[in-house]
Amino acid sequence: xxxxxxxxxxxxxxxxxxxxxxxxxxxxxxxxxxxxxxxxxxxxxxxxxxxxxxxxxxxxxxxxxxxxxxxxxxxxxxxxxxxxxxxxxxxxxxxxxxxxxxxxxxxxxxxxxxxxxxxxxxxxxxxxxxxxxxxxxxxxxxxxxxxxxxxxxxxxxxxxxxxxxxxxxxxxxxxxxxxxxxxxxxxx
Numbered sequence: 001x002x003x004x005x006x007x008x009x010x011x012x013x014x015x016x017x018x019x020x021x022x023x024x025x026x027x028x029x030x031x032x033x034x035x036x037x038x039x040x041x042x043x044x045x046x047x048x049x050x051x052x053x054x055x056x057x058x059x060x061x062x063x064x065x066x067x068x069x070x071x072x073x074x075x076x077x078x079x080x081x082x083x084x085x086x087x088x089x090x091x092x093x094x095x096x097x098x099x100x101x102x103x104x105x106x107x108x109x110x111x112x113x114x115x116x117x118x119x120x121x122x123x124x125x126x127x128x129x130x131x132x133x134x135x136x137x138x139x140x141x142x143x144x145x146x147x148x149x150x151x152x153x154x155x156x157x158x159x160x161x162x163x164x165x166x167x168x169x170x171x172x173x174x175x176x177x178x179x180x181x182x183x184x185x186x187x188x
Contacts, residue, residue, distance in 0.1 A: 011138075014132070015139050016142055018134075018139070018142075019143045019146040022126075023146040026048075026118055028154070029114075029118070029154075030158065031157055031158040032158065034154065034155040035158040035162050037159070039106070039155070040106060040151055042152075044106050044108075046148065047111050047115055048111060048115040048147055049148035050144060051115030051118065054144075055126065056129075056143035056144070057143075059127045060136035061130060062127070063127045063130020118147065
């Protein structure tokens with residue numbers, strides 16, 4: 001019975017690693033929003049996490065049905081959206097130079113759009129997890145959990161650092177990192 005437990009432990013470990021890796025860009029995006037003064041509420045964060053978890057569940061489940069060429073297109077689309085968001089953030093930072101007094105909370109529309117963009121980014125790893133036979137329910141739960149945690153802590157960190165003169169360069173830096181991650185995904 002020990003090999004069954006070992007296989008279960010390894011599959012959970014792989015799911016946790018995939019979920020954590022998929023949500024690294026969520027961490028950068030949360031920090032970017034925080035350094036721009038945008039508050040990510042728990043409700044917004046839960047919505048984004050649900051999008052990510054649902055997408056991870058659906059594409060892990062659908063892995064045996066869809067063809068392998070779909071992964072390439074989904075990865076390119078997710079990378080393109082990430083680059084576009086990074087460029088938008090960088091340009092808006094340069095043009096607007098928002099004051100700290102302009103702090104705002106994300107609207108439901110913005111939250112859903114952001115949730116969909118980040119969910120698209122998890123399609124290729126979720127599809128690969130399904131091809132490897134990993135549990136779709138676990139994949140969805142851990143992806144949602146890591147999305148929530150990474151966005152929550154990085155947004156708080158970004159908002160805490162906004163008042164520090166040394167860290168004012170984080171907004172353009174995090175925008176450039178989003179662009180680089182998007183470009184890197186074209187080659188992975």
